[in-house]
Amino acid sequence: MSVDEPADPRATQPPIARSGEFLEAILDNLPLMVFVKEAEELRYVRLNPAGQRLTGLDRREIVGKTDFDIFPPDIAAFFREKDRRTLEEGTVVDIPEEQVQTHDGRRWLHTLKVPIPGPDGRPSYLLGISLDITETRNAQTETRRAKEAAEGSNRELEAFAYSVSHDLRAPLRSIAGFSQALLEDEDDRLSDRGKDYLARVRAAAQRMTGLIDDLLELSRVGRAELRHAHVDLGAIAREIIDELRAADPSRDVVTVVEGDLLVHGDPTLFTVMLRNLLDNAWKYSSKRSRAHIEVRGTRVADQLVLTVHDDGAGFDTALAGRLFSPFHRLHSATEFPGDGIGLATVRRVVHRHGGRVSAEGSPDGGATFTVHLPIAGSSS
Ligand SMILES: Nc1ncnc2c1ncn2[C@@H]1O[C@H](COP(=O)(O)OP(=O)(O)OP(=O)(O)O)[C@@H](O)[C@H]1O
Ligand SMILES: [Mg+2]
Structure with missing residues (x-):
């Protein structure tokens, strides 16, 4: 070769990228079914090995045939309709679910159909790529x-x-x-x-x-069917506290209700939730000569974080997870009466609103219950 001879631009590419074998190797080893039909009569021109394994058809059997020669009429008609749409629209058509008849029954495919343009710019082939999603x-x-x-x-x-x-x-x-x-x-x-x-x-x-x-x-x-309304948990908490005071006027309890306590959800169920949390705060702080109960709300992203705190008998945080199951109690009935149902009810209300609830405490150091609720509400 003379030094003056112009270099072939393809010579600078690795030989593999130039060879048709490269494409063949991809098609032959791809775990997806790949098929090609000519755009005129929609006759098969190509089916890769993964497609042969899936359908149980031999590539020699299939080449030159249409879907109506191979598959039951309902399946062939479905394929034909999607093929026509792909070619008419000239864009990729995504078929999230379709069925194909195989040697061992029908299987489900997720298929992409791609129009392949010829020299005149009009589609001359239809390429299909299918994943078996059965x-x-x-x-x-x-x-x-x-x-x-x-x-x-x-x-x-x-x-x-x-x-x-x-x-x-x-x-x-x-x-x-x-x-x-x-x-x-x-x-x-x-x-x-x-x-x-x-x-x-x-x-x-x-x-x-x-x-x-x-x-x-x-x-x-x-x-209960969930109702949806704007609810002011602060107003409900104040009402419940007033009732608790009225029923037990001899107690000295300092209460605080503050912060952003507006949320979306079922007012009746939220009342049940707060009544159980405040009943507990009131009951388990009854041995204090002066008790403190605090209800606070803050917004964190799209959540309302509600805390109900008291400085009563408390419990060991390590045991807190159990409290939300029915009949689980950490205090004896002689010390504090109760059935152990209240917090199971609280958890159910919270879960139905798409939220979560947790508890923290220390023995004789009080308890804090934290409820996360989606502000916009969520239902189940
Ligand atoms: N504020 C609190 N301080 C300390 N312990 C609490 C508090 N709230 C709940 N607990 C513990 O959690 C247990 C379960 O509470 P839960 O409200 O489910 O039942 P209960 O109050 O015993 O009975 P009830 O069904 O009448 O509400 C209680 O028995 C108690 O041991
Ligand atoms: Mg209770």
Whole structure:
């Protein structure tokens, strides 16, 4: 070669980029199905090995044929319609889900169809690239079914718990009513011991009525249709505190309600949430000669962060996670009465609004409950 001879510009590229083998190697090893049809009659001109494995068709069998020669008419008609659209519009068409007939039944594909222009600028070929999404789609369907089944049995269980709780109220009313009647009407015939026993029966029936009411509320909070309104949690907290003071006027409790406490959600459920949190703050601080209860709100991004704090009996933070499960209590009933349902109800209200709740405390050092709620509201 003479030194003056002009150099071939392609010679500067690595030989692999110049060879058709490069493209062939990509097509042959790609784990996606790739096919090419000519644009006139939509006859296959190419199918890569991944496409052969997927469909079970041999490339020699398929070349020169149309979809109607190969697939059942419904599938062929679907392919034809998308092919025509791709060629007419001259743009890439994305088909998120389509079915193809294979040697072992129908499979789901996510396909892109690409018009390939010829020398005159008009599409002369149609390129298709397909990903087999059958397994992912089946897994999604399975998960959705399992979720629906779980929700269904949860709903049944809830309905069962609700009706049992509800039906227990009538016999309990009888027990409480008749033991009271006995105490009043047979007073002169009852021994002191008999009266004491009856008084205990009555007190137990009343406690059980209280427990059932709490369980019914927990159930209602989970089932109720959510209303959507602008809610001022500060105004609700003040009302509840006034009620607590009125019911227990001998207590000395300093209360603070301040900050941004506006949120979107169900006013009734938020009242139930605050009543349970403030009932607890009031109850567990009852051994203080002067107690402090604080309700505060701040906005952090699109969330309202609400805290309810008291300086009462507190608890070990390490055990805080358990408090939100029904019937879990960290204090004995003789120390502080209660059923252990209140915080389970709080958590349910919060979750239904797309929020979360956590607790912190220290033994004899008070407790703080923190609720994060989306300000714009979110429902389930
Ligand atoms: N402010 C608080 N200070 C200290 N402990 C608390 C506080 N709030 C809740 N706890 C602990 O968490 C437990 C669960 O609270 P929860 O409100 O669910 O039940 P409860 O108050 O015992 O009964 P009830 O169902 O009547 O509300 C309580 O038994 C108590 O041990
Ligand atoms: Mg409580």
